[in-house]
Amino acid sequence: MKQVCVITGGGSGMGLATAKVLGKDNYILIVGRTQKKLENAVAELACEGIEAEYFVCDVADRDSVNELVAKATSLGNIFTVIHAAGLSPNMGNAKALLQVNAIGTINIHEAFYEVMEEGSSIIDVSSMSGHMVPSLIIPKKLYRLSRIDKDLFLRKMLNRIKILPGKLKAEVAYAVSKNFVIWYSKTDAVKFGNKGMRVLSVSPGFFETPMGELEKKRTDAYIKNSAIKRMGHVEEIANLLSFCVSDKASYLTGTDILCDGGCIASG
Template sequence: MKHISVITGGGSGIGLAAAKYIGTTNHVIVVGRTVSKLEAAIEELKGLGISAESFPCDASNRESVRKLAKYAASCGTVKSVVHAAGMSPHMAGAEMLFRVNAMSCIYINEEFAKVMDPGGCIIDISSMSAYMMPEEHLPVADYNLSLTDAQAFEETILARLKQVPENMAANFAYAISKNFIVWYAKRSSYLCGKKGIRVLSVSPGTFATPMGDLEGEEAAGIAKQGSLGRVGDPEEIAVLLNFLVSKAASYLTGTDILCDGGAIAGMLYAQGGR
């Protein structure tokens, strides 16, 4: 059967870069909400000789994700899912940010675990922001709800966000959602591991992508103060993602890979090694 790789947020940035590598050995289904971006991505991928198609999907809606998983499975054997769809504080308010970043992770992992065979791999894309807020300021104690009652988890976190001053809520929602992704991927790896499915998270730093451009000089400044002193090229993380979904990484699961050019290391150094 045809080997399928599903890449959310595949219309641009890290998702599209990953599709160019993963697509050399798999049929790629590029997923997103903006049809025009998906069409442009497919044209570019096919121009490179990659077997690809698009599927519009709102990953923050479980039913939409369920339809995506069902369709992907009907096309062949789903070998990998790279969940790169997400939003930054410059793109949406706190509530939407949390739903798109965190709730989508739950839906993607749960629904694709139902249709994937042993040997498959799910990668949830987080952010170096997962490491930037002290854990005591994050509602980590509420994360366990996500494993038993996703709706209750959503309602609990959204209620917390409403208590945050409006001018700070989006940034707080972003930090929570990205920290949660790292946490959730580890728990998913245990649950999915019983089915022979690997689950990892990858936390990118600042890359030269449309989202990176939206983050502006602040994000670029953090990157430039890091170990390598520069912003990353999307190809540098695409190569990593291609390796992680391959058989060569078959014993790697349940961990987060921080791919940030040493930005977090630079911050820790500046803070005296905290």
């Protein structure tokens, strides 16, 4: 059977770059919400001799994720899931950001846990922003609701964000949702480990991607004061993600890897 690598958010940017690396040894299933973008990505991969197909999926919709899982398992054994799908503050309101970034991650974990086997892994793409949320406004006590009642979790999270001024709502929702991804990955490690699987997150800084371009004006000051004074290249994060899923990283789980060119370290 084929060894399948599922990449959400695989139509462009980090996801597509990672497909080009992992596609050398795996069958690629790229996932996203925009069919035309996915079609173009598959064509680009084909030009490099990489076998791939696409699946249109909204990760915030559990039924849609269940359909994705059925498709992936029909192709072969799932080797890894690179969960790179997400929205930035310029791409949606607070509710949309939490639904895609937080609920989407829960859906991916829950659905793929049921079908993945020993030796496989899930790598969640979080963000440097998840490390920048002031501890006073991180609603970590609410995070636990994500495993009890997802609807209640979402409502409570939105209620916390509603008290903020309008222009801050999306920014804070994004940062909190990415902080949640880091927490959720870490706290799922034992559950996945009991089946011989690994789960961890990677938190990129500013990279040359379509999403990164939307944030460029806001990020210039951070880059100027970072340790490596430039944006990251997508190949750099793709190589990191590819290493994380490889046998060379078989002892790596339950943690987050910050890959931000030293932005956080620079203060």
